[in-house]
Amino acid sequence: MKGLYKDKWKSTHRLRPSLGHRNNAITVCSLFVLVGVFVSVMFLLVACRLNLYMFSGQQALKFQTKMDQNFPLECLAWNQTLSCPKNYPTTHTNLDRSQANTCPDYFRWIYEDLRHWRATGITRDMVEIAKQSAHFRLIVLDGKLYVEKFRKSIQTRDLFTLWGFQQLLRLYPGRIPDLELMFDCDDRPVYNIKQYFRRPNPGPPPLFKYCSDPLSLDIVLPDWSFWGWAETNQKPWEVTLKDIKEGNKKVKWKDRAPFAYWRGNPSVSNVRADLIKCNVTNSNVDWGTRLFIQDWINESVHGYKNSNIEDQCTYRYKIYIEGWSWSVSEKYIMACDSPTLYITPRYYTFFARGMTPLEHFWPIRNTDMCKSLKFAVEWGNNHTSKAQEIGEASSRFIQEDMKMGYIYDYMLHLLTEYAKLLKFKPTIPPNAVEVCSESMACLADGKWRQFMEESLVRYPTNAIPCSMPPPYDPSTVKAIIDNKTRAIKQVEMWEDEYWKNQN
Numbered sequence: 001m002k003g004l005y006k007d008k009w010k011s012t013h014r015l016r017p018s019l020g021h022r023n024n025a026i027t028v029c030s031l032f033v034l035v036g037v038f039v040s041v042m043f044l045l046v047a048c049r050l051n052l053y054m055f056s057g058q059q060a061l062k063f064q065t066k067m068d069q070n071f072p073l074e075c076l077a078w079n080q081t082l083s084c085p086k087n088y089p090t091t092h093t094n095l096d097r098s099q100a101n102t103c104p105d106y107f108r109w110i111y112e113d114l115r116h117w118r119a120t121g122i123t124r125d126m127v128e129i130a131k132q133s134a135h136f137r138l139i140v141l142d143g144k145l146y147v148e149k150f151r152k153s154i155q156t157r158d159l160f161t162l163w164g165f166q167q168l169l170r171l172y173p174g175r176i177p178d179l180e181l182m183f184d185c186d187d188r189p190v191y192n193i194k195q196y197f198r199r200p201n202p203g204p205p206p207l208f209k210y211c212s213d214p215l216s217l218d219i220v221l222p223d224w225s226f227w228g229w230a231e232t233n234q235k236p237w238e239v240t241l242k243d244i245k246e247g248n249k250k251v252k253w254k255d256r257a258p259f260a261y262w263r264g265n266p267s268v269s270n271v272r273a274d275l276i277k278c279n280v281t282n283s284n285v286d287w288g289t290r291l292f293i294q295d296w297i298n299e300s301v302h303g304y305k306n307s308n309i310e311d312q313c314t315y316r317y318k319i320y321i322e323g324w325s326w327s328v329s330e331k332y333i334m335a336c337d338s339p340t341l342y343i344t345p346r347y348y349t350f351f352a353r354g355m356t357p358l359e360h361f362w363p364i365r366n367t368d369m370c371k372s373l374k375f376a377v378e379w380g381n382n383h384t385s386k387a388q389e390i391g392e393a394s395s396r397f398i399q400e401d402m403k404m405g406y407i408y409d410y411m412l413h414l415l416t417e418y419a420k421l422l423k424f425k426p427t428i429p430p431n432a433v434e435v436c437s438e439s440m441a442c443l444a445d446g447k448w449r450q451f452m453e454e455s456l457v458r459y460p461t462n463a464i465p466c467s468m469p470p471p472y473d474p475s476t477v478k479a480i481i482d483n484k485t486r487a488i489k490q491v492e493m494w495e496d497e498y499w500k501n502q503n
């Protein structure tokens with residue numbers, strides 16, 4: 001008898017995905033009735049009850065959570081009242097602690113990014129200096145989000161960044177501490193470390209950005225594209241990750257074209273203009289590269305036929321090169337199962353510091369790039385299993401350590417650590433407005449609206465955030481940097497030897 005219930009329970013759960021997650025117990029029960037022709041109605045009712053009851057544990061609990069709590073956008077109400085809905089949970093409860101885990105190692109750089117303020121804390125004066133460069137001030141107070149806008153950002157970076165913060169609040173209601181921060185949506189880091197530690201400077205300004213470099217104070221957070229980049233048809237990260245995983249299956253690594261692939265806009269930086277010179281058509285030598293210019297305007301006219309990330313995993317090697325600063329393409333390139341030929345960067349994103357040369361990517365010089373690329377491609381084609389290993393390691397890093405849950409956890413932990421340092425009580429300035437998902441999405445249309453719907457957090461998670469690993473001690477930070485430098489030097493030595501023998 002019990003075995004029969006178990007089978008029923010399994011088939012119920014197998015049916016669930018096609019029903020979507022908004023179904024409820026009643027739908028499932030009626031399906032039982034339709035499908036189970038040979039079982040009596042009475043029996044089914046009992047079985048159904050027992051499902052939720054006997055085999056309870058996690059599955060049934062999740063099931064109920066989803067049934068009770070689902071908060072789609074309330075645009076009708078918002079249109080009429082222009083006020084944010086009041087029914088969303090304000091506390092993070094019903095927690096399932098069985099999945100507790102430690103955050104990936106790259107989270108430990110959070111402490112490094114905040115170390116400049118460890119001794120002094122963060123004063124209001126420091127925050128106000130950062131205003132000079134900010135697009136908006138973000139305020140979290142009693143679990144609600146407010147924004148004071150200073151200027152318009154490029155495209156809709158500011159909108160999607162705010163959307164990301166808002167979704168974080170929906171995922172972990174009540175868990176984000178009160179805070180005020182300044183956010184700059186432009187590309188390059190702003191505040192040089194040295195400049196702000198000389199007297200009579202009032203102290204280092206904390207400014208949040210998408211990338212930084214080792215000479216700058218700027219604190220890094222995930223960029224807008226994790227929630228979608230409508231202007232380039234780049235879907236929200238959770239959707240993209242699945243697409244890339246599927247795309248990777250299309251062509252096995254060994255069957256991929258044995259060249260290094262890049263597609264992008266070369267006119268944004270000198271180093272990219274140099275890269276294009278390495279293309280087989282622009283040179284007498286085949287450097288093992290296949291490079292293509294991305295014309296975003298033409299792409300938008302032709303429905304982005306050539307810009308599907310998941311269709312770009314057909315070459316054995318992929319090149320990552322910075323543009324005006326870091327490039328959003330980094331995470332997509334590194335997820336292809338093909339080793340990334342990573343041209344020596346200047347900037348880092350919040351996750352890049354978690355990756356190691358020769359383990360997650362192959363380092364490429366930014367001077368004499370063509371020779372460096374040719375060597376890398378030839379080396380990989382000679383050492384296919386090692387090359388495949390590197391490609392798989394970066395894919396695993398991107399698929400596992402950077403799944404959307406960890407993106408939110410990174411934001412949560414960074415904001416929590418930041419808020420601990422604040423020496424003043426956050427307040428809502430007169431020009432600030434409350435933001436909620438409705439105030440952003442209900443007025444949006446087209447891709448903007450679609451991406452917001454797709455990345456909307458519909459109910460609070462019942463999972464607890466991953467727990468922060470301890471800070472690195474200074475000698476470990478040094479060892480990590482030394483190890484990376486050593487790996488890069490090693491490749492450069494191989495390369496030099498190879499080219500010496502060619503001449």
Ligand SMILES: *[C@@H]1O[C@H](CO)[C@@H](O)[C@H](O)[C@H]1NC(C)=O
Binds near residue numbers: 075076079443
């Ligand atoms: C809300 O108002 C906007 C603009 O007036 C409109 O485009 C949208 O369709 C409305 N949404 C609903 C659900 O009524």
Ligand SMILES: *[C@@H]1O[C@H](CO)[C@@H](O)[C@H](O)[C@H]1NC(C)=O
Binds near residue numbers: 279281290292293
């Ligand atoms: C690079 O070479 C490939 C293959 O010959 C060619 O199709 C492509 O158009 C070239 N790209 C540029 C930017 O010249």
Ligand SMILES: *[C@@H]1O[C@H](CO)[C@@H](O)[C@H](O)[C@H]1NC(C)=O
Binds near residue numbers: 295299302305306
């Ligand atoms: C524009 O895109 C279409 C479709 O992908 C392509 O066939 C065409 O060659 C492109 N035109 C230019 C000028 O790049």
Ligand SMILES: *[C@@H]1O[C@H](CO)[C@@H](O)[C@H](O)[C@H]1NC(C)=O
Binds near residue numbers: 378379498
């Ligand atoms: C790859 O193998 C060929 C043939 O053994 C050899 O001539 C070449 O130097 C090798 N290249 C590299 C980069 O290992």
Ligand SMILES: *[C@@H]1O[C@H](CO)[C@@H](O)[C@H](O)[C@H]1NC(C)=O
Binds near residue numbers: 476479480483
């Ligand atoms: C540095 O590399 C050495 C040798 O490969 C290794 O044993 C050590 O754990 C590495 N240190 C760090 C901090 O990664």
